[in-house]
Amino acid sequence: MLEAYLKDIEARGLPFEPYKKISPLGMKVLPRTITIEQDRKLREIAEKTGRRMSKLARDAVELFYA
Numbered sequence: 001m002l003e004a005y006l007k008d009i010e011a012r013g014l015p016f017e018p019y020k021k022i023s024p025l026g027m028k029v030l031p032r033t034i035t036i037e038q039d040r041k042l043r044e045i046a047e048k049t050g051r052r053m054s055k056l057a058r059d060a061v062e063l064f065y066a
Contacts, residue, residue, distance in 0.1 A: 032057075 034042070046053045 042053050042056060045051075045056055049056075
């Protein structure tokens with residue numbers, strides 16, 4: 001659905017605002033909404049492992065697509 005929305009966005013005149021925030025480390029910053037329970041679990045794992053929540057999220061995406 002998102003791909004269809006973005007395909008001809010300018011031709012159809014749909015509202016959009018480009019997301020320009022890019023990390024100096026070559027990573028793109030993507031804000032995502034998660035449930036309160038997912039946030040609680042992610043924070044708990046981050047505390048236990050000493051890893052950042054962003055790293056845990058990247059690892060989860062990599063595992064999902066592996």
